[in-house]
Each structure stands twice: as structure tokens, then as C-alpha cells.
Amino acid sequence: MPRILLSAALLFSTALVAPVASAHKVHFSKQTQPTPVVTTDLGNGLYMLQGRGGNIGVLVGDDGVFVIDAQYADMAPGILSAIDGIAGDTPRYLVNTHWHGDHVGGNAIIGKAGATIIAHDGVRDRVTVDVTRDFFGQENTTPALEPEAWPVITFNDKMTLYLNGQTIRLVHTPNAHTDGDTFIIFEEANVIHTGDLMFNGAFPFVDITSGGSYAGFAAASEKILSKTNADTKIIPGHGPLAKPEDIEGILTMLSDTTRVLQAEIDAGKDLDTIVAENPLADWTTDWGRGFITTQNFTKLMFADLSAEE
Numbered sequence: 001m002p003r004i005l006l007s008a009a010l011l012f013s014t015a016l017v018a019p020v021a022s023a024h025k026v027h028f029s030k031q032t033q034p035t036p037v038v039t040t041d042l043g044n045g046l047y048m049l050q051g052r053g054g055n056i057g058v059l060v061g062d063d064g065v066f067v068i069d070a071q072y073a074d075m076a077p078g079i080l081s082a083i084d085g086i087a088g089d090t091p092r093y094l095v096n097t098h099w100h101g102d103h104v105g106g107n108a109i110i111g112k113a114g115a116t117i118i119a120h121d122g123v124r125d126r127v128t129v130d131v132t133r134d135f136f137g138q139e140n141t142t143p144a145l146e147p148e149a150w151p152v153i154t155f156n157d158k159m160t161l162y163l164n165g166q167t168i169r170l171v172h173t174p175n176a177h178t179d180g181d182t183f184i185i186f187e188e189a190n191v192i193h194t195g196d197l198m199f200n201g202a203f204p205f206v207d208i209t210s211g212g213s214y215a216g217f218a219a220a221s222e223k224i225l226s227k228t229n230a231d232t233k234i235i236p237g238h239g240p241l242a243k244p245e246d247i248e249g250i251l252t253m254l255s256d257t258t259r260v261l262q263a264e265i266d267a268g269k270d271l272d273t274i275v276a277e278n279p280l281a282d283w284t285t286d287w288g289r290g291f292i293t294t295q296n297f298t299k300l301m302f303a304d305l306s307a308e309e
């Protein structure tokens, strides 16, 4: 896991937990990191759990506990404790939205607690081997996860589960945040978990080294939006609970910033010049929080747009 991602998740969790803590049940992890797990009841047996790392979705009921994403290993005991508090049970299924460490780090512990791990093929491809990536000019190796953390059921396009009165659609969208992303629809409850296909209120991070692209990210956003109506509750990968109009805002921002940067590239400017001139400065107030600063977003989008030419 690149250091930048780790610190990023910390920033996100700090920003997230404080404003909502008073309104929800709080369970504390017993590990060295005393990050609280904040539980939000979404109705119909569905919950959002927030701690350190990607937001977690939980569906409870007579058929067993279904969980989306696992944050970090040191968060897993607190997550299991929160789930036990809700359901009096351990997870039966765990779905990973993609392979990043702030979403799969707790896999082994939750898997050993009895969960069957499900993910897109691209997740298993990466967590079973050491992955070396170039990250903002620095080479970084993410070691393979231990075998207990590996998905044992994988799919390449879509999968459907029928549990606890919900039709649960797992939908893959190609080359977006990574090349192995899944978003999850709970049809009857009208709730969607986006994984990192949504960063609510922040510039989206696209992992180009894992096959991600901003065009794919926008296409994924459109696809998610097409599955919503005005009442849909959206659990984003990072940030507070979202509404469909929040995705519309992201699409507008992506379209506008892409147009601005493409004009700079078409004018023949190189990356250093563009970063120095900071043509996306106007977007910083609304989007420049968390780990993707305006400068990092500019660098990522420049690399992405340059690669497509």
C-alpha cells in the first residue's frame, strides 16, 4: 500500500467520524489504533460502518450477515464487534469492491471469522501476488495478502445474491478506479454501495497503474446514476452518505476539469508548467480535501489524458 494512500485514508476517517459520532452507536477497536467504528442505520437491515479506510456496508437478517469491504487488519476486530452488536452474529459473506489495502486489509480476520470472500477476478489477480507500481514517481510494492484473505468466489461481469429479502446485484464496471471495480445494488432497499467509484466531496482518485481511467470513472458514475432514483441512499467508498445529485456534481466537475486540462495539453504545455499555473484552482474549495489535492488530481488527470492521445 503506497504511503500516500495510507495517510489519505487517515485524513478521510478523521474528517468523517467527528461530525456524525453523536448521532450513532460507536464501537471502539481493541487494537493499537483506537479508531471508533461509527454505525449508521439505513433501514431494511442495512448499515453503513465508518472507521479508518473505505466505508463498509452491512446487510443483516435470517440468512446471515453480508458485508462489503474490510478496511484495515487493525480495524477488523472493531468491525466484527460492531457487526456482532447489530446482528449478534459473524459475517457469512464478504465482498471486496476492489483490491486496495484500505478495503481488503481486514479480509483474513473476517474470513477466519467465517465469511466466504467474493470479488471480481481482478481483485484475486492482484491480492494473490506482490504488486509493484509507480506512484507519483515512486516505485512501491504491495505484498500479496495471506491465503486466508483471498477471494474464493470470483466473477467477471456481474453476480446476484438473494439474501435477507434483498436482491443484491454485484456489477463490474471496466477501467474506472481500477480494472477490478464492483458496485453493489440492494434493489428492494434502494441502497447502493459504490466502493471507490465514488469519493463523496473530494477529487476522485484513479489508480492508473491498476488499469483505472477518468473516462472509465465517469462511465461508471453514469452507470451507477442510471440505477438510482430520488430516494436512493448511496454508500460511497469514502466520505459521508450520498445522494444521486452528489454523483451528478462529480460528473459535472469531471467534465469541466477535463475540458480545462485538455485545452492546456492541446496548447502544448508540459506537466510542470500546468501544475505551476494551477488551472484547476477554482475547484479546490469544493473538491480539494482528503488525499487527492488539486495538484495530485492535476497530475493524475494529465497522465490519464496524455495516455489516451
Ligand SMILES: [Zn+2]
Pocket (backbone or CB within 6 Å): 098, 100, 177, 196
Ligand atoms: Zn481504492
